[in-house]
Every structure is written in C-alpha cells, then in structure tokens.
Amino acid sequence: xxxxxxxxxxxxxxxxxxxxxxxxxxxxxxxxxxxxxxxxxxxxxxxxxxxxxxxxxxxxxxxxxxxxxxxxxxxxxxxxxxxxxxxxxxxxxxxxxxxxxxxxxxxxxxxxxxxxxxxxxxxxxxxxxxxxxxxxxxxxxxxxxxxxxxxxxxxxxxxxxxxxxxxxxxxxxxxxxxxxxxxxxxxxxxxxxxxxxxxxxxxxxxxxxxxxxxxxxxxxxxxxxxxxxxxxxxxxxxxxxxxxxxxxxxxxxxxxxxxxxxxxxxxxxxxxxxxxxxxxxxxxxxxxxxxxxxxxxxxxxxxxxxxxxxxxxxxxxxxxxxxxxxxxxxxxxxxxxxx
Amino acid sequence: xxxxxxxxxxxxxxxxxxxxxxxxxxxxxxxxxxxxxxxxxxxxxxxxxxxxxxxxxxxxxxxxxxxxxxxxxxxxxxxxxxxxxxxxxxxxxxxxxxxxxxxxxxxxxxxxxxxxxxxxxxxxxxxxxxxxxxxxxxxxxxxxxxxxxxxxxxxxxxxxxxxxxxxxxxxxxxxxxxxxxxxxxxxxxxxxxxxxxxxxxxxxxxxxxxxxxxxxxxxxxxxxxxxxxxxxxxxxxxxxxxxxxxxxxxxxxxxxxxxxxxxxxxxxxxxxxxxxxxxxxxxxxxxxxxxxxxxxxxxxxxxxxxxxxxxxxxxxxxxxxxxxxxxxxxxxxxx
Numbered sequence: 001x002x003x004x005x006x007x008x009x010x011x012x013x014x015x016x017x018x019x020x021x022x023x024x025x026x027x028x029x030x031x032x033x034x035x036x037x038x039x040x041x042x043x044x045x046x047x048x049x050x051x052x053x054x055x056x057x058x059x060x061x062x063x064x065x066x067x068x069x070x071x072x073x074x075x076x077x078x079x080x081x082x083x084x085x086x087x088x089x090x091x092x093x094x095x096x097x098x099x100x101x102x103x104x105x106x107x108x109x110x111x112x113x114x115x116x117x118x119x120x121x122x123x124x125x126x127x128x129x130x131x132x133x134x135x136x137x138x139x140x141x142x143x144x145x146x147x148x149x150x151x152x153x154x155x156x157x158x159x160x161x162x163x164x165x166x167x168x169x170x171x172x173x174x175x176x177x178x179x180x181x182x183x184x185x186x187x188x189x190x191x192x193x194x195x196x197x198x199x200x201x202x203x204x205x206x207x208x209x210x211x212x213x214x215x216x217x218x219x220x221x222x223x224x225x226x227x228x229x230x231x232x233x234x235x236x237x238x239x240x241x242x243x244x245x246x247x248x249x250x251x252x253x254x255x256x257x258x259x260x261x262x263x264x265x266x267x268x269x270x271x272x273x274x275x276x277x278x279x280x281x282x283x284x285x286x287x288x289x290x291x292x293x294x295x296x297x298x299x300x301x302x303x304x305x306x307x308x309x310x311x312x313x314x315x316x317x318x319x320x321x322x323x324x325x326x327x328x329x330x331x332x333x334x335x336x337x338x339x
Numbered sequence: 340x341x342x343x344x345x346x347x348x349x350x351x352x353x354x355x356x357x358x359x360x361x362x363x364x365x366x367x368x369x370x371x372x373x374x375x376x377x378x379x380x381x382x383x384x385x386x387x388x389x390x391x392x393x394x395x396x397x398x399x400x401x402x403x404x405x406x407x408x409x410x411x412x413x414x415x416x417x418x419x420x421x422x423x424x425x426x427x428x429x430x431x432x433x434x435x436x437x438x439x440x441x442x443x444x445x446x447x448x449x450x451x452x453x454x455x456x457x458x459x460x461x462x463x464x465x466x467x468x469x470x471x472x473x474x475x476x477x478x479x480x481x482x483x484x485x486x487x488x489x490x491x492x493x494x495x496x497x498x499x500x501x502x503x504x505x506x507x508x509x510x511x512x513x514x515x516x517x518x519x520x521x522x523x524x525x526x527x528x529x530x531x532x533x534x535x536x537x538x539x540x541x542x543x544x545x546x547x548x549x550x551x552x553x554x555x556x557x558x559x560x561x562x563x564x565x566x567x568x569x570x571x572x573x574x575x576x577x578x579x580x581x582x583x584x585x586x587x588x589x590x591x592x593x594x595x596x597x598x599x600x601x602x603x604x605x606x607x608x609x610x611x612x613x614x615x616x617x618x619x620x621x622x623x624x625x626x627x628x629x630x631x632x633x634x635x636x637x638x639x640x641x642x643x644x645x646x647x648x649x650x651x652x653x654x655x656x657x658x659x660x661x662x663x664x665x666x667x668x669x670x671x672x673x674x
Binding site: 074076078086087088089090091093094095096102103104105106107108109110111112113119120121122123127129131132133134135139143157159160161162163165224226228229230231235237279281306307308309310311312314 | 412413414415423425427428430431432433442443444445447448449450451453454458460465467469470471472473476491496497498499500502566568569570571572573576579580581621644645646647648649650652
C-alpha cells in the first residue's frame with residue numbers, strides 16, 4: 001500500500017484531469033476486480049467476495065487534487081492562473097509548480113521594494129504570475145497553451161516520527177486504501193468508486209453513486225488536522241497518530257446516528273483507534289453520495305492530515321491502518337445487513 | 340556546460356552564515372588556481388599571482404539568507420531571520436534544519452477550511468516549522484541557534500533560466516570563479532587577482548570589510564545580484580533577465596572603472612545594462628570602497644527575480660557574460 005500511496009501522490013491529477021491517476025488505478029486493480037470508466041472519468045469497480053452481499057456497499061475515494069489552471073500569457077512571457085479547488089494565497093508565494101515537464105515559479109515582488117503596508121499583506125491572488133523562464137509572449141506560446149494545468153512540485157518524503165509529506169495525499173491515500181481492499185479477500189461482493197472532481201463540488205461522486213446504486217457507502221478521505229502549535233485544543237479538529245477520524249456532521253452531511261455509533265463500536269471490537277472530528281468545517285463526497293436517488297446510508301472515514309490543500313500535506317503512517325480496518329469492519333456488517 | 344554545473348552545485352550547497360557547504364565547493368574549484376585561505380568571518384579567498392604587481396580583488400558574497408532556531412516546542416521550532424528573508428513566502432515552505440543531523444521540516448499553514456478571512460502576514464516569530472518529531476527527539480537533534488535553510492534544488496526553466504535558493508549570490512560566486520578561470524586559462528594572469536567569496540553580506544556587508552582589509556587591493560570589482568524587471572516595480576530600478584550584466588553607476592562606485600566596463604561592452608559588442616543608484620548600492624561595494632585609505636571599486640550585477648525567496652531566478656547567460664566582462668576588463672585595464 002505504501003508504494004501505491006507514493007506513486008499515486010506523485011501523479012498529476014488536478015480536478016478535471018485525473019486520467020493519469022485513473023490509468024494507474026485500473027492497472028493496479030484489473031486482476032482483482034471488474035472495472036470500467038464512466039462518462040465523467042470515474043473508475044468504478046466491482047469485486048467478487050466469498051458470498052453475495054445482502055446489501056450493496058460502495059467504497060469511495062476521489063482521485064483529483066487541487067492545483068492551478070493557466071488563464072493567460074502576458075506580453076513579458078509570464079502566465080496568469082486560477083486555482084482549481086480551495087487554495088490559500090499564502091501557500092502559493094514563491095512556490096514551484098510543474099506544467100507538464102516544465103518547471104515554473106510563482107513570482108513575488110522583491111521584499112526590498114514593498115511599502116511597509118505591502119509587507120504585511122498578502123498580494124491579490126489574481127495578480128500572481130507564473131514564470132517559466134520565457135522572455136516574451138511568443139516564447140511562452142511555444143510551450144504553453146491557455147488551459148494547461150499546473151501542479152505543485154512536491155516530493156514524497158518520509159520524515160520525523162512516522163510522518164509522510166507529499167502533495168495530493170487528499171485523497172490519493174483514500175485511493176491507495178481502496179486498492180488495498182480490492183486486493184484483499186472479502187467475505188461479500190463490494191463496489192468501489194475512484195471519483196473525479198471532488199475538489200470542485202463533489203461532482204464525480206454524484207454520477208458514480210447513481211451508476212452503482214448502493215444501499216450503503218463509505219467515503220474514505222483526508223481531513224484537516226490542525227494539531228499544530230499555537231492552535232488551541234478546541235480548534236485542532238483532529239490529531240495525527242490518534243487514529244481514523246469520524247464526523248457527526250460536516251458542511252455537506254449530517255451523518256446517520258446509527259452508522260456513527262456502529263463506526264465507534266466496530267473500532268472498539270477490532271481494537272483500533274478512532275477520534276471524533278471536533279468541528280463541522282469542510283465536506284467531502286459523502287455529501288453527494290448520501291443524496292443520490294432516494295438516499296444512500298453513508299459514513300465517511302478520514303485520515304488526519306495537516307496542511308491540507310497545500311503542496312505540503314503531512315500524515316502519520318500509523319493512522320492508515322485504522323482507517324482501512326475500520327472501513328472493512330463496517331463494510332462486513334453493512335453488506336450482511338447487520339446495521 | 341561547466342558553468343551551469345558549478346552554478347547548480349553552489350546554489351544547492353548550504354551557506355546560511357555559519358554553514359560550510361558552499362565554501363567547500365568553491366574551495367575545490369579555486370584551489371587549482373592558487374592558495375585558498377578561509378577567514379575568521381566564514382569567507383574564503385584565493386590569491387592568484389599575476390605578471391604585474393598590481394592587485395584586483397573580485398568580490399562576491401557566498402552567504403545566503405536563511406534562519407536560525409530560537410525555540411523548540413514539542414515537534415515544532417521557531418526561527419529568527421538570518422538576513423532579509425521574504426517572510427511572506429515562508430508559509431508551506433520546505434526547509435532543512437541543520438542540527439546534529441540535517442532534518443526535513445515544513446512551515447505550518449492553516450488550511451482554507453479553517454482559515455479566517457484575513458490577508459495579514461504573520462510575523463516570523465508567530466510562524467512555526469513542523470519537524471514531525473516527538474518532543475524528546477526534537478530536543479536530541481536540534482539546538483537553539485542551529486541554522487535553517489530553504490530546501491530547494493536548482494532546476495532549469497526554459498531557455499537559459501535557472502531557479503533555486505541562494506542564487507543571491509551564488510550566481511555572483513560562479514561569475515567571479517569563472518572570470519578567474521578565464522584569466523588563468525592562458526597561464527599567469529596580467530596582474531594579481533584575489534577572488535574573495537565573502538561572508539555575512541546579508542547581515543550587513545561584514546565579511547567584505549575584513550577581507551578587503553586583509554588583501555587591500557588596488558581595485559575591486561563586486562559582483563552581486565540586482566532586481567530583475569517585474570510588474571509593479573519601477574523599471575528604472577531593474578534589469579531585464581538575459582539582457583546582460585548590470586553595470587552600476589553611482590556616487591560610491593569608481594567612475595573611471597565603470598566607464599571602462601561600459602566601453603569594453605560597447606567595443607566588444609557584449610550585452611550590458613546600466614543600473615543607476617542615487618546613493619549607496621546596498622552591496623559590498625559600499626564597504627569595500629571605504630576600506631583603509633580607500634579602494635577604487637566597481638559593481639556589476641546579475642538581474643534576479645524573487646529576491647530573498649526560495650524561488651530566486653536568473654539567466655545563465657548573464658552569469659557567463661559577467662565573467663567574460665570582468666576577464667576582459669582585467670586584460671585591458673592592466674597594461
């Protein structure tokens with residue numbers, strides 16, 4: 001699984017451009033499950049288990065990541081861009097991106113030439129430019145077309161105490177867990193969706209869930225951990241190395257109480273760690289999934305992740321197993337109609 | 340290309356004041372040319388014996404902007420600026436902490452889902468670096484005062500542009516090393532040359548002060564970086580990347596040397612740009628020129644974008660042309 005996680009994080013798959021990730025996933029799961037790609041680009045897989053399932057359960061993880069899209073080329077050869085997905089301006093300044101094989105840097109005015117007021121304020125996001133080294137519009141046009149995608153340049157690094165740093169852990173970790181589950185022996189049939197366009201409004205999950213038409217769904221995600229210095233305990237949301245994260249409510253879903261309780265009980269029974277997300281910010285594919293057709297009973301399980309939506313996502317390896325095992329434990333009860 | 344390789348090696352090496360990585364690389368390059376001395380400030384110089392008993396000092400500062408550890412708090416550390424780092428760019432920036440071992444760290448950020456609507460930049464002492472370590476491990480490896488540098492390898496952009504950390508002023512170091520090599524290529528250079536890769540420029544032009552005192556040359560040429568043309572900053576204070584070295588015209592730089600540099604560019608059809616400063620230059624030229632009884636000093640700068648960030652960007656042709664210009668100046672000026 002760790003190898004898949006690394007490979008997946010290093011692939012470029014900004015929302016609407018997930019095909020490289022989809023290709024990788026199809027390649028990994030083909031021997032273990034039947035799969036197809038739907039009109040939006042979602043990878044949908046069906047894995048045979050030992051028995052037929054009494055209820056149809058869908059595991060979901062999204063393939064897309066936040067990034068940038070080129071919106072124009074200035075006369076001096078610099079590129080204007082928009083963000084795809086929610087990205088704060090402060091993580092962009094003087095950072096390096098890749099546009100295909102080309103490197104680019106997000107430029108800033110030199111600090112020496114700023115007024116005192118400018119030094120204290122972030123520049124306007126729309127004023128930021130990417131430099132690919134071109135001296136003129138003409139030169140840039142030889143390499144770039146408007147609409148090209150830029151991704152953060154960020155290595156996959158293991159560091160500190162069991163920590164991993166990479167871009168796109170949100171939600172390639174979910175993809176890696178789903179691949180791992182597909183490759184394992186399951187007691188019941190299971191369905192999987194690797195979805196597109198989560199970061200731009202939970203769009204892929206809408207059509208994928210419609211297609212699969214499940215009774216239950218488990219969305220595997222990465223969620224905001226703010227267990228960092230200077231953040232009071234009540235604002236930390238969740239913490240690294242405290243296990244999987246389950247929410248009672250977030251911006252897009254009020255989670256069903258019986259599923260929430262089943263999640264906590266399952267965790268106890270299998271001896272893993274879980275934490276309840278403190279706060280209701282954010283949202284994930286559960287929001288789209290649970291409203292599909294006449295409604296799908298949905299829970300989401302997340303890995304705590306620091307610095308979400310930046311080039312520098314940080315997770316703790318020890319939390320991965322909790323997320324995976326609790327998801328499988330829940331699946332077995334759902335498929336057997338015991339919840 | 341040898342110059343490009345040298346530039347990349349120098350840029351990737353550690354050189355926040357107090358770290359020796361960049362010095363080691365420069366020493367390897369310079370030791371075939373003459374006797375290399377390291378000074379008390381953390382700088383390095385090579386003395387190259389020439390035909391005429393006349394000494395020209397080529398200065399480029401070798402230190403880079405960075406940070407130093409001021410506090411350790413669980414797995415997080417606080418830092419102070421070591422040089423005029425652009426604090427706006429630190430959030431989500433990767434760093435190397437040079438403790439008992441060199442470890443990875445990243446500046447904390449608050450994700451968009453939790454962030455209050457604010458475009459205020461925090462002060463550096465309100466920021467923190469995440470080491471991912473436990474409290475005990477952090478304290479075992481890191482001490483107050485340890486240096487912290489940007490983690491950013493140099494890479495090529497299109498054309499001949501290069502981006503990385505510390506191109507201010509490894510670009511200048513590469514240029515003066517290259518100039519010395521050009522002058523030594525045909526045997527003894529026309530006069531004595533001191534290549535002085537000076538320390539602590541970013542902390543107040545300190546290393547150049549003592550190095551110049553030590554070698555007290557007849558003339559000095561300082562090579563540093565200057566502002567590349569960019570939207571929103573006055574064009575008259577900038578140079579265009581790839582348009583050649585910026586020759587400084589200012590009250591503190593020697594008019595005769597400056598005119599000679601310009602004449603050479605005109606005669607040899609070499610690219611150059613004029614950079615005019617109304618008073619001092621903010622470079623080592625300011626201090627070198629007033630050492631002891633005075634040293635005639637010229638300043639040549641390489642235009643650079645995103646100064647004092649991990650995304651400094653230059654054009655290699657500007658480095659190459661700076662080296663050629665200096666070599667040509669020394670050949671012509673010393674007769």
